[in-house]
Amino acid sequence: MDVLVTWLNQFANSLPGNISQGLIWGVLAIGVYITYKILDFPDLSVDGSVTTGAAVCAVMIINGVPVPLAMFFSFISGCLAGLCTGLMNALLGIPGILAGILTQIALYSVNLVIMGKANLPVSVDKYPLFVSSRHTATALGVGTVLPEVLKLLAVVVVIIAVLYWFFGTEYGFTIRATGCNANMSRAQGINTKKSTVVALVLSNGIVGLAGGVMVQYQGSADINMGRGAIVIGLAAVIIGDVLGRVILGKRFNFVARLAFTAVGAIIYFLVLSIVTIIGIPSEYNKLFSAVIVMIFLAVPYLRNTAKTSFRRAARNSVKMTSAGEISAEKGEGNADAD
Amino acid sequence: MLTLTDVKKTFNAGTINEKHALNGVSLDLDDGDFVTIIGGNGAGKSTTLNAIAGVWPIDSGSIIINGQNVVGMPEYKRARFIGRVFQDPMTGTAATMEIQENLALAKRRGQPRSLKWGITKKEREEFHELLKMLDLGLEDRMSSKVGLLSGGQRQALTLLMATLKKPDILLLDEHTAALDPKTAAKVLELSDRIIAENRLTAMMVTHNMAAAIKHGNRLVMMNNGRIIYDVKGKDKENLTVDILLEKFEQASGQKLDNDRMLFSKNAKE
Numbered sequence: 057m058d059v060l061v062t063w064l065n066q067f068a069n070s071l072p073g074n075i076s077q078g079l080i081w082g083v084l085a086i087g088v089y090i091t092y093k094i095l096d097f098p099d100l101s102v103d104g105s106v107t108t109g110a111a112v113c114a115v116m117i118i119n120g121v122p123v124p125l126a127m128f129f130s131f132i133s134g135c136l137a138g139l140c141t142g143l144m145n146a147l148l149g150i151p152g153i154l155a156g157i158l159t160q161i162a163l164y165s166v167n168l169v170i171m172g173k174a175n176l177p178v179s180v181d182k183y184p185l186f187v188s189s190r191h192t193a194t195a196l197g198v199g200t201v202l203p204e205v206l207k208l209l210a211v212v213v214v215i216i217a218v219l220y221w222f223f224g225t226e227y228g229f230t231i232r233a234t235g236c237n238a239n240m241s242r243a244q245g246i247n248t249k250k251s252t253v254v255a256l257v258l259s260n261g262i263v264g265l266a267g268g269v270m271v272q273y274q275g276s277a278d279i280n281m282g283r284g285a286i287v288i289g290l291a292a293v294i295i296g297d298v299l300g301r302v303i304l305g306k307r308f309n310f311v312a313r314l315a316f317t318a319v320g321a322i323i324y325f326l327v328l329s330i331v332t333i334i335g336i337p338s339e340y341n342k343l344f345s346a347v348i349v350m351i352f353l354a355v356p357y358l359r360n361t362a363k364t365s366f367r368r369a370a371r372n373s374v375k376m377t378s379a380g381e382i383s384a385e386k387g388e389g390n391a392d393a394d
Numbered sequence: 395m396l397t398l399t400d401v402k403k404t405f406n407a408g409t410i411n412e413k414h415a416l417n418g419v420s421l422d423l424d425d426g427d428f429v430t431i432i433g434g435n436g437a438g439k440s441t442t443l444n445a446i447a448g449v450w451p452i453d454s455g456s457i458i459i460n461g462q463n464v465v466g467m468p469e470y471k472r473a474r475f476i477g478r479v480f481q482d483p484m485t486g487t488a489a490t491m492e493i494q495e496n497l498a499l500a501k502r503r504g505q506p507r508s509l510k511w512g513i514t515k516k517e518r519e520e521f522h523e524l525l526k527m528l529d530l531g532l533e534d535r536m537s538s539k540v541g542l543l544s545g546g547q548r549q550a551l552t553l554l555m556a557t558l559k560k561p562d563i564l565l566l567d568e569h570t571a572a573l574d575p576k577t578a579a580k581v582l583e584l585s586d587r588i589i590a591e592n593r594l595t596a597m598m599v600t601h602n603m604a605a606a607i608k609h610g611n612r613l614v615m616m617n618n619g620r621i622i623y624d625v626k627g628k629d630k631e632n633l634t635v636d637i638l639l640e641k642f643e644q645a646s647g648q649k650l651d652n653d654r655m656l657f658s659k660n661a662k663e
Contacts, residue, residue, distance in 0.1 A: 222509075224511060224512055225507075225508070225509045225510060225511060225512050226502060226507040226508050226509070226510055226511070226512045227507045227508065227509055228512060229491075229495060229498065229499055229507070229512035229513075230499075230507050232488070232490070232491055232495075233488045233491065233499055235490075236488040236489060236490045236491060237484075237485070237487070237488045237489065239480075239485055240485060240486055240487060240488055241470075241488075241499075242469045242470045242473065243447070243469070243473055243476075243478045243486070244473060244499050244500055244502075244503045244555075245470050245471070245473030245474055245502070245503045245504040245505070246470055246473075246499075246507070247468075247470045248470070
């Protein structure tokens with residue numbers, strides 16, 4: 057009983073921090089949503105571009121560039137990363153996944169060059185940072201913590217609003233059409249290569265911006281901070297998607313989809329904190345992320361096959377034939393192979 | 395309106411799978427011509443339409459639409475002149491987008507896309523009226539995803555999309571082949587109506603000889619990547635399926651090998 061109270065206490069204490077983390081990663085996940093869901097392009101550049109955004113932001117702040125401008129440039133640096141992936145795909149015919157991997161690995165070097173070393177501290181004591189994890193410690197009280205969380209929430213809301221507008225424009229339509237049916241899009245006069253590149257640029261720009269916020273929140277840029285980012289992004293997208301469908305059903309519109317992506321990220325970090333609190337060492341975090349994504353990807357598939365599977369067909373067939381005169385061939389060997 | 399001159403295309407040149415798909419196709423369409431195209435398997439019917447649409451570059455020859463040689467233009471640029479409906483109902487529409495959004499995309503075919511709203515209130519009203527004309531009840535489902543529609547509904551919608559912005563050429567590539575006979579007849583009738591009302595220049599590939607005879611003012615028969623028979627006006631009106639089969643054997647020196655075409659020989663339409 058005491059253990060449970062301690063756990064609850066810990067959970068409550070870490071709540072503001074986890075929500076803040078969730079919102080920052082929610083921004084990244086919204087970037088992933090653009091490629092993964094709208095463009096139907098599994099873009100793995102993300103692991104690199106989030107670090108690029110962080111590195112650019114950190115170096116600029118350290119060199120006295122105003123924080124908002126530094127964040128703007130983390131967006132731009134992400135855009136450039138997306139441009140690389142997009143051009144490799146559109147002009148050189150390199151398959152999407154591979155183009156993303158190439159960008160990601162290339163960015164590792166680029167990021168090291170930008171940062172000059174593997175870890176670059178950006179202390180909130182020295183610089184007027186936009187957000188910091190120092191200010192989300194529960195002990196500081198609501199007066200300090202709440203504005204910090206609201207700032208992050210505002211970032212998410214602004215991004216959702218801009219994307220709502222953009223994907224409602226003529227150009228936004230072409231990106232949605234390209235992701236859905238490239239042949240049809242070309243027949244309607246859409247340059248699908250161009251729209252693919254534009255979507256990748258936009259997506260990675262948002263991811264870069266997330267990196268810029270993340271580096272301030274954490275207080276340092278690290279060359280490995282983006283490792284596995286795509287998996288966390290996907291986890292958020294998928295958790296948000298499943299949750300949104302369940303809660304909103306038919307009213308699960310575009311704005312709700314983006315909002316639920318951010319909610320998915322928050323839930324991811326809440327669950328992660330529970331896992332940590334009950335004593336699973338943090339080494340297992342990545343394993344945990346992979347398992348979460350696996351489960352959420354598998355559920356729709358398994359639910360589908362549960363409705364119609366060879367196993368079920370065999371069972372039904374046994375029922376029918378055992379009622380009649382034909383002796384039932386149970387077909388156990390086959391039934392297991394569905 | 396459309397002039398093809400000696401259009402040639404070989405697929406997989408220099409390999410064991412080399413296929414001379416178009417062996418010098420020449421065709422001259424007048425404004426308002428509605429041509430039906432028939433022919434055996436691999437005769438080059440769809441390939442001709444794809445060559446016009448610019449799905450891939452041709453090897454030689456010229457394709458002139460409205461006085462402009464479009465041979466050097468990629469598919470998305472030629473879309474300015476061309477409306478298309480495909481055989482597979484899934485191909486012509488974006489399933490995850492709303493009916494009205496699909497129409498809005500089609501209304502901007504061949505135009506540069508800006509950052510203005512993708513669909514305006516005025517267009518919504520316009521689309522509502524147009525969809526009413528289809529008589530499929532789609533006007534009340536404008537914000538439904540196209541993926542929820544049946545094959546016939548999607549094909550009717552694609553037809554409307556292809557002609558929403560009046561095309562110089564309308565290309566129909568066996569656009570009723572994947573539909574059940576009743577729906578196919580309906581979509582064909584709708585095609586006729588839209589083509590007549592807008593006085594469009596159209597090409598329709600079909601495997602149904604009766605349909606090829608009944609529709610349009612001109613009929614072209616292809617074999618081995620060439621046009622082997624071209625008939626219009628009075629001669630076309632007097633055509634029968636038997637005459638067509640005879641013509642085919644005369645012109646090609648072989649029996650017709652399109653199974654689907656022969657199966658449909660006795661079909662009413």
